Amino acid sequence: MITIPQVVTIAGIDSSGGAGINADMKTFHNQKVCSATIVTGLTAQNNYGVQKILPTNKDFILAQFDSVFSDLEISAAKTGALFDTAQVEGVIQGLKKYKPKHLVVDPVMVAKGGAILLTKEAIDLIKDELLPLAELVTPNLEEAEVMTGYQITDENSLLNSLHDIQKLGAKNVLIKGGHGQGELVRDYLLLTDGSVSTYDSKRLLTERTHGTGDTLSSYITAHLAMGESLREIMPNAKAFISEAISKTIMVGHGHGPLNHWVNIND
Numbered sequence: 001m002i003t004i005p006q007v008v009t010i011a012g013i014d015s016s017g018g019a020g021i022n023a024d025m026k027t028f029h030n031q032k033v034c035s036a037t038i039v040t041g042l043t044a045q046n047n048y049g050v051q052k053i054l055p056t057n058k059d060f061i062l063a064q065f066d067s068v069f070s071d072l073e074i075s076a077a078k079t080g081a082l083f084d085t086a087q088v089e090g091v092i093q094g095l096k097k098y099k100p101k102h103l104v105v106d107p108v109m110v111a112k113g114g115a116i117l118l119t120k121e122a123i124d125l126i127k128d129e130l131l132p133l134a135e136l137v138t139p140n141l142e143e144a145e146v147m148t149g150y151q152i153t154d155e156n157s158l159l160n161s162l163h164d165i166q167k168l169g170a171k172n173v174l175i176k177g178g179h180g181q182g183e184l185v186r187d188y189l190l191l192t193d194g195s196v197s198t199y200d201s202k203r204l205l206t207e208r209t210h211g212t213g214d215t216l217s218s219y220i221t222a223h224l225a226m227g228e229s230l231r232e233i234m235p236n237a238k239a240f241i242s243e244a245i246s247k248t249i250m251v252g253h254g255h256g257p258l259n260h261w262v263n264i265n266d
Ligand SMILES: Nc1ncnc2c1ncn2[C@@H]1O[C@H](COP(=O)(O)OP(=O)(O)O)[C@@H](O)[C@H]1O
Pocket: 139, 140, 141, 176, 177, 178, 179, 185, 186, 187, 201, 202, 203, 204, 205, 206, 209, 211, 212, 213, 214, 216, 238, 241, 242, 245
């Protein structure tokens, strides 16, 4: 008998397969954890952008929580696109009921093409009630600015943002630097003990970065389920995302998807 860590992604489906639940499941499979899904919405989406959104209703979200948690031994969960207050409420209720050991909140707000994946009202609910449940929250630079209400213009304001987001209740905070400038992409991690670590990688000059945030947060979730610490996970997570971006697969146009086959036979 083989025992495999079991995780769940609570997020939206991307019809083109590059982001959302689709990217999460490919990453989980790559990292050899077994993934369940709680679908918060469907998107008619491709690498040009998001054409249409159909959120799932709250009762159906709760029904999926009951189905998944009454059967599987879920040791880690992650959230992605949550769309509106009804979906966020359902997710908070489900998480409070089943209390997964590890929770990563990826506060997805806007897709690469500019489509809004979270309403303003829902952002407040996430800040007030979802972040206090999170072991880790993983905003990109714009999401961090929305959460704090001020702009990140330099190292100082970035460090302040890490601490201010932690004050909202998330135990650990990772601000991702993909949308920044310069030759290096720097991610900043603030841990519960107050220490800040930075993780650099070469900025890969490509538009084909659809689903980078989902892939990073699901990689981290998979390794939390395996019992690793964030300090152990982060260097490997950065190496994985760089590989998945650099070994380009030519699928679709615009912001094409990542290569989730990298290192699969290791
Ligand atoms: N062009 C790039 N080259 C290398 N790494 C990148 C690049 N863009 C994003 N990343 C990495 O991908 C992860 C997701 O970052 P980011 O793009 O900021 O998030 P999101 O997809 O949520 O907007 C981070 O670890 C970041 O460092």
